[in-house]
Amino acid sequence: MLNFIKRLTRSKFARNIAIVATGTAGAQAIAMAFSPFITRIYGPEIFGAMGTFIAILEVISPLAALSYPMAMVLPKHDSDAKGLAAISLCIALVTSCLAALTLILFKTPIVNALNLHSIETFILIIPVTMFVSVLTTISSQWTIRKKLFSLKAKSAVFQALTINILKTGLGLLNPSAFILVSTTSFGYLLQAALIGIGIRAHTQERTKREKSNFAFAGLLKAYKDFAYFRTPQALLNSIGQSLPILMLANLFNPTAVGFYVLARTVLFVPSILIGTSVAEVFYPKFVEVIHQGKSGKELLLKTCLSLAIVGSIPYLVLIMFGPWLFSLIFGSDWQEAGEYSRWMSIWLFFVLITRPIISAIPALSLQGLFLAFEAVSTLVRIAAILIGYYWTNSALSAVIAFSLSNVIIYTALTILIIRKT
Structure with a gap:
């Protein structure tokens, strides 16, 4: 364990992650x-x-x-x-x-x-x-x-x-x-x-x-594949991620949107803090490995596993104490946002783990595959929100269904890209 920590502190890759994370x-x-x-x-x-x-x-x-x-x-x-x-x-x-x-x-x-x-x-x-x-x-x-x-x-x-x-x-x-x-x-x-x-x-x-x-x-x-494949994929992904906001605004009211927005803002903190920091350092490192004609599978797996270990702590806390924490920190008007956060934490935990997976896609020239995957995922997300809405006619049910659909989507993406790597 001590040898692992020493190697980690000497690693330029780890130091760069620490700088971005700071x-x-x-x-x-x-x-x-x-x-x-x-x-x-x-x-x-x-x-x-x-x-x-x-x-x-x-x-x-x-x-x-x-x-x-x-x-x-x-x-x-x-x-x-x-x-x-x-x-x-x-x-x-x-x-x-x-x-x-x-x-x-x-x-x-x-x-x-x-x-x-x-x-x-x-x-x-x-x-x-x-x-x-x-x-x-x-x-x-x-x-x-x-x-x-x-x-x-x-x-x-x-x-x-x-x-x-x-x-x-x-x-x-x-x-x-x-x-x-x-x-x-x-x-x-x-x-x-x-x-x-x-x-x-x-x-x-x-x-x-x-x-x-x-x-x-x-x-x-x-670099036309970025325009042909990455842009439609990013568009579909943005639509998929913005669906809850746009559909909650249409099916319910701005207050429900406000609860969702605050919950997402708070829950994205671990993903931004840890996931983005790792992804930004991982991307050029992974590109360098690919340019050298090597397989990046080991680097990809290690990075995803590390994110899973680190990210489990904050999301478990939110799953257990979300409503109480939101009411205490943001005021009693925001307790419902804490209820949203419990289910959204499961989804955003998987978002955190897959940050290196998504970063690796351009370097692996899998833009076309990712586009097709994103198209199917968008349909799944729309269906999930509608099922949640018609199930109990509540905004919370729509958020729960959307969150669980994303767990399935990101799990499938992780398996697919690692196999292609």
């Missing part, structure tokens, strides 16, 4: 520290409006740059990665303008069809945030490529502190859905700016400026 932990700690104040300022209905906004954004965001930013880690040469960044920005500008034009021309029928009345007055923030989110993704992928994990960690902490201060301060003046949504959207821009400043400083200190003679057409063709 930054993510700091950001999440700040968010959780402010949460008891924010939930008492805004209330479930306003949280529901914000959740609806984020759900719409998450659904259309995969179309923003056709997933080309995700390919930036793969090229051997930095010039190609910069080319992919430029392509991503061009595509994002076009898609964001198209989204804005669509909302301007068809705002009323879209709002009525999807029951988006709670965000109708500020719905045009969506295309702006859509473009800014691409800037954030590009800067984030570059830090992963160059292994600037310390920079990413510092920017995450500063961004979380700034945004939560704004949410609290502005909320005391005007506790509205607009304030909550606009500060959340500003967070994307702030994160991209912080990382961009750090990258520029690092480039000036460490490297010489180089001219990039990339061919746009060649890069578009070389």
Whole structure:
């Protein structure tokens, strides 16, 4: 055991995970520290409006740059990665303008069809945030490529502190859905700016400026599987994950959406803190192993098993004491969100375990397979929510059915990808 701990502390892979995890932990700690104040300022209905906004954004965001930013880690040469960044920005500008034009021309029928009345007055923030989110993704992928994990960690902490201060301060003046949504959207821009400043400083200190003679057409063709397969897959996944919010808004009310949004926010903390940190370090390491012509199966299995061991603790606590903890921390109005959290914890435990599985898919060139899998999964999720709704006509039943369907989906995905590896 002592030898294992010594090897772990000497491992660069483990140290990089620790750096990312420290930054993510700091950001999440700040968010959780402010949460008891924010939930008492805004209330479930306003949280529901914000959740609806984020759900719409998450659904259309995969179309923003056709997933080309995700390919930036793969090229051997930095010039190609910069080319992919430029392509991503061009595509994002076009898609964001198209989204804005669509909302301007068809705002009323879209709002009525999807029951988006709670965000109708500020719905045009969506295309702006859509473009800014691409800037954030590009800067984030570059830090992963160059292994600037310390920079990413510092920017995450500063961004979380700034945004939560704004949410609290502005909320005391005007506790509205607009304030909550606009500060959340500003967070994307702030994160991209912080990382961009750090990258520029690092480039000036460490490297010489180089001219990039990339061919746009060649890069578009070389990484077309991200547009053809990863984008539809990400779109379907976003639809699947946003389904509870959109369907709860239509079948029930904004308050039910608010309960779900808070529960998901809290339950995603272990996944973001541990899973994202591991995945961001795992991805370039796994790509390196594949480039060397080796099998990444052992690395994949070890990473998933480690996440299962670490992640079991926080989720077991939430399964056992969820309602009591939510009522104590966020106020008595949020006890129902604690009931949601018990069942959602089972699902999000499996999300945590499969973070390396999903990260490995591009490197294994399994985008097409993943797309087909995601299409089937989306249908399963829709069916599960409807079964839960018609079963007892309660929002909790819909959440339970959705959570259990995700357990089946992620278990099947894990078995499938490990076998392909």
